[in-house]
Every structure is written in C-alpha cells, then in structure tokens.
Amino acid sequence: MNIEEQLSAYGDVECNEPLAKHTTFRIGGRCAYFVYPKNEICFIRIVDICKAQQLPYRVFGKGSNLLCSDDFYEGVIICLDRYMNEIYFEKEGACVAQAGCSIILLAHEAMKRSFSGLEFASGIPGTLGGALYMNAGAYRSSISDVLKQVFVYKDGKCEWLNVDELAYGYRQSRFQQERDWIILAGRLQLEKGDQSEIKALMDSRRQRRMDTQPLDKPSAGSTFRNPENASAWELIDKIGYRGKNIGGAAVSAKHPNFIINEQQASAEEVFALITEIQSEVKKQFGIELHTEVERFNWKT
Numbered sequence: 001m002n003i004e005e006q007l008s009a010y011g012d013v014e015c016n017e018p019l020a021k022h023t024t025f026r027i028g029g030r031c032a033y034f035v036y037p038k039n040e041i042c043f044i045r046i047v048d049i050c051k052a053q054q055l056p057y058r059v060f061g062k063g064s065n066l067l068c069s070d071d072f073y074e075g076v077i078i079c080l081d082r083y084m085n086e087i088y089f090e091k092e093g094a095c096v097a098q099a100g101c102s103i104i105l106l107a108h109e110a111m112k113r114s115f116s117g118l119e120f121a122s123g124i125p126g127t128l129g130g131a132l133y134m135n136a137g138a139y140r141s142s143i144s145d146v147l148k149q150v151f152v153y154k155d156g157k158c159e160w161l162n163v164d165e166l167a168y169g170y171r172q173s174r175f176q177q178e179r180d181w182i183i184l185a186g187r188l189q190l191e192k193g194d195q196s197e198i199k200a201l202m203d204s205r206r207q208r209r210m211d212t213q214p215l216d217k218p219s220a221g222s223t224f225r226n227p228e229n230a231s232a233w234e235l236i237d238k239i240g241y242r243g244k245n246i247g248g249a250a251v252s253a254k255h256p257n258f259i260i261n262e263q264q265a266s267a268e269e270v271f272a273l274i275t276e277i278q279s280e281v282k283k284q285f286g287i288e289l290h291t292e293v294e295r296f297n298w299k300t
C-alpha cells in the first residue's frame with residue numbers, strides 16, 4: 001500500500017497540498033500530505049504511519065500563527081480542526097474541548113450557557129490546541145487562566161497533565177520546548193456569569209478589533225511579542241515602519257504590529273520585513289523584539 005492509501009484509512013487526505021490554503025497569512029509552499037484524522041485513534045495510527053515511513057509530521061490548528069516557508073514540506077501535516085473539535089460542558093462551568101475546536105466558537109458556546117472566562121478569546125481565529133500551545137490571550141487574560149488540565153499524546157501514550165506542569169507564561173508554554181507532545185484536549189473551569197454582560201464584553205472586544213486591526217487583509221495577527229514595559233506596535237511606529245513594505249509584505253498602516261500579505265507576498269518577503277524591524281528596533285532602542293508568529297519549514 002502506498003502512503004496515501006495508508007493514511008486514507010484514518011482520515012481525509014490531500015496530496016501535494018499548498019499550505020497557503022491553510023494559513024491565515026495565505027502563504028506557504030506545498031506539503032506532501034495534509035491529513036484530517038477522524039478521531040484520536042485515527043490520529044495515533046497516522047502518527048505511527050509517519051514514524052514507520054520516517055516521514056516528518058507537524059500538527060496544525062487553523063494556521064493563524066504560522067509563517068510557512070515557500071519550500072516544499074516533505075512530510076505530513078495533521079490538522080485537527082475538521083473532526084477533532086467537540087465541546088462538552090458540565091453544569092457548574094467545567095468544560096472539556098477537543099484540541100481542534102475553534103476558540104471563537106468555544107467562547108460563544110460558553111456565553112450561551114452564561115459561563116464567563118473566555119470573553120478575551122472571542123476574536124482569536126485559532127483552535128484550542130493552538131491556543132494552549134502558545135498561551136493565546138488578549139486584554140491581560142490568557143487561556144491558561146481558565147485551564148485545569150491538558151490531554152496530551154506523548155511518548156506513545158495519552159495522559160492528562162495539570163496546568164502547573166506546563167510552564168505557562170506570557171505567550172509561553174512547555175509545549176514550545178516539547179515539540180513531540182501533541183495536545184488532544186483541554187479541561188477548563190469557567191465561572192457562572194451574567195449572559196448579557198458576557199455578550200456585551202465579547203461584542204465590545206470584537207468591535208475594538210475591527211476598529212484597530214487590519215482584519216480585511218491576510219495576516220497572522222501580532223507579529224511580535226510585547227517586550228517588558230513597552231508595546232511592539234509603538235516601537236515599530238517610532239522607527240517609522242508604519243506602512244513600510246518589502247515586495248507584497250507590508251507593515252499595516254492601521255496596526256503596525258501586524259504584517260499583512262498585501263499582494264501575494266512570499267514568505268521570504270515577510271521574513272525580510274520581520275528581520276529589518278528587529279534590527280532597526282535593536283539599533284534605535286536596544287530592545288530585542290521576539291516574534292509571536294512561528295516559522296515553519298525553514299532551512300535556517
């Protein structure tokens with residue numbers, strides 16, 4: 001059996017698939033196989049097949065924090081958002097959700113049940129898995145604030161890990177070091193709240209994003225983490241880079257911490273702009289800007 005046939009037993013498979021179709025930047029070369037596992041058992045079999053065939057693999061959520069290179073990826077992308085996306089609520093606000101569920105949908109479902117704690121997530125276009133990987137957050141809240149446990153596939157086994165074992169910090173988690181660990185689900189604890197207040201807060205957050213972020217253009221959200229005691233967007237503004245472009249990649253005039261794919265930008269162009277901003281900010285202010293956006297499939 002060839003690899004496509006083997007993988008197809010356990011999920012939907014696209015061969016020679018452009019990653020540009022699966023990232024919010026709309027950038028990225030092709031990958032050999034892009035697979036949506038049907039469930040956890042299928043996911044484990046797909047990983048086993050990758051290992052047996054010595055194929056590299058990587059899990060994607062919605063590709064909303066990734067800058068994929070323009071190169072071919074000779075491996076398998078395992079995407080959880082099509083099937084592994086169920087959400088379960090208990091009466092008192094405990095919630096278990098699969099890693100592939102949208103956190104916007106999760107926040108909305110919580111609001112419908114009058115559970116508070118996920119209002120910050122109502123405009124973050126990723127999956128729960130992606131959010132738990134990078135401790136996504138906004139407005140001084142983050143997903144780890146409501147997290148109890150994560151169901152992880154590691155060393156060939158699945159186990160629940162407690163939040164205090166996962167080294168959560170600002171846009172940081174242990175998953176960024178333990179690259180083989182795959183998040184399958186999260187267990188959250190939300191608080192009972194007033195539904196109309198929760199909804200009003202979510203609506204106002206969403207409106208604020210629409211007013212301040214270039215949501216009509218492909219991007220991966222904030223490009224840089226905020227350094228201590230400073231805002232990345234202000235530093236970029238101060239070096240005069242608002243609106244600056246390299247090829248089709250541009251610093252948004254609306255929000256300078258967003259790099260947008262203005263006109264069929266290549267990954268190289270986006271990366272060149274990132275590097276230029278980092279070196280200008282370092283030169284003028286002595287501050288290292290670290291990226292929030294992750295690079296995938298780069299040789300260097």
Ligand SMILES: Cc1cc2nc3c(=O)[nH]c(=O)nc-3n(C[C@H](O)[C@H](O)[C@H](O)COP(=O)(O)OP(=O)(O)OC[C@H]3O[C@@H](n4cnc5c(N)ncnc54)[C@H](O)[C@@H]3O)c2cc1C
Pocket residue numbers: 024058059060061062063064065066080099123124125126127128129130131132133134135136137138175181182183184213215219220221222294
């Ligand atoms: C318009 C816009 C606004 C945004 N606003 C915010 C914001 O306010 N706050 C914020 O924090 N982020 C924001 N982001 C960035 C992004 O949405 C978040 O980082 C989100 O959590 C990424 O989730 P994802 O499913 O898209 O992950 P992906 O981009 O698919 O993956 C990101 C990383 O997580 C890893 N990963 C994904 N799923 C798993 C898993 N199940 N197990 C292990 N590793 C996994 C991937 O391998 C990759 O390394 C924004 C992005 C956009 C485009």
